[in-house]
Amino acid sequence: MAAPMKTDAVAASTPTTPSTPMRTNPVRRLLYSRGIAPYVFVLPFVLSFLIFFAYPVFSTVVMSFQEVLPGQTRFIGWDNYRHLWNDSFFTALRNNTRYTFWTLLILIPLPLVLAVFLNSKAMRWSGFFRSALFIPSLTSVVVAGTIFRLVFGQTDVAVMNMLRHAFGFETINWLAKSSTGMLVLVVLATWRYAGVNLIYFLSGLQSIPSDLYESAEIDGANKWNKFWRITVPLLKPVTIYVVTISIYGGYAMFTESFMLWSGNHSPNDIGLTMLGYIYREGIEKNELGFGSAIGLALLAFLLAVNVVQLKFFGLFKKEED
Incomplete structure (x- = not known):
């Protein structure tokens, strides 16, 4: 007879x-x-x-006090900054300042007005026009600069010269004079960047409550009063942002000028920019120390300009209780 199973007893006796x-x-x-x-x-x-x-930035500051040659560097103190006071530097700064002034004069009010129209409920095909105005910003600057160089060419068959012929004017070389060359740069900037600023202003307009316009309309305000009393003040933060990036973009412009004049050497330097001047001195002439000094001078100038415009807009004022 089999022995009884002791599984339960063993399990109970096993310590846990x-x-x-x-x-x-x-x-x-x-x-x-x-x-x-x-x-x-x-x-x-x-x-x-x-x-x-x-x-x-730290390396650029150190390099601006050096003479950088292939395989060797030596400190030369403030000599690079003393060399900044020359005609080419002021020519480049003047060209960028003119370009920035005209782009601000056009690319702030024009996109704002277009945004107001496209944000209106009575506007038809607003989505199509938004896309059509924004598409140029997706185009490569190299491609856009090449196309504009052909459109504003010096030959009789260039598009703009043919348009002049239709009105009885003679052929001109658009890129040979300072005034017409700047006109081409500003037209290129307007065509390419108006859609970007338009999106910024549209985003600001859509954040304004419609109740404000309805209340103003009940009080008898017309469209101009609603635009000037409601739209413009409430778009102040967006406007400050657009102005700030436009100033930076104006003084950082390089590729547009490089493509229009097929290089960094335009007639009498009418297309020379600050970045083009840095490229000429630092890369083409292999004077990286002097190029670093130009870059830091441009940085200091941009900081000063932006501080002034922010102070003008009242951004640094404390909010009153």
Whole structure:
């Protein structure tokens, strides 16, 4: 006869050991720590800022006090900054200032007015016109500059000269004079960047409550009063942003001029820009120290101009209680 099973008795007599907590990876525990995790998420931005912005700026400042030659560098003090006071520097600065002035004069009010029309409920095909005005900004600057160089060419069969012939005017070389060359640059900028500023103003208009316009209309305000008393003041933050990036874009313009004149050497430097001057001195003449000094001078000038315009717009004023 088989012996009785003692499984239950054995199981009952077997001592039970308390369960031990599962060991976690120390690296995993460190990453999931509430004190460390925020710094881990911010670290990529900090590294990108230090590597791609802070270090190049620091190197540029040091290089501006040096004479940089192939295989050797030597400190020369303030000599690079003393060489800034020359005709080419002021010519480039004057060209960029004229370009910035005319682009601000056109690319602020024109997109604003167009945005008001396209934001109106009575406007038909508004989506089509928004797309049509924005598409030029997607075009490569190189392609746009090449096309405009052909349109404003010096030959009789150039598009703009043929248009002049239709009105009884003679052929001119658009890119040989300072006035007409600047006109071509401004037309190119208007064609390409009006749609971008239009999107900015449209986004600002859509954030304005319609109740304000309805209340003003009940009080007897006409369209001009609603535009001047409601639209323009409430679009002030967007306008400040557009003006700021337009000033930067105006003084950072280079590719448009380079493509229109097929290089960095225009007649009497009528198309010379600040970045073109940096390229000429730093790359073409291999004077990286002098080119760094030009870049830092441009940076200081841009900071001063933007501080003045922000002060003019009242951005630095404290809000009154």
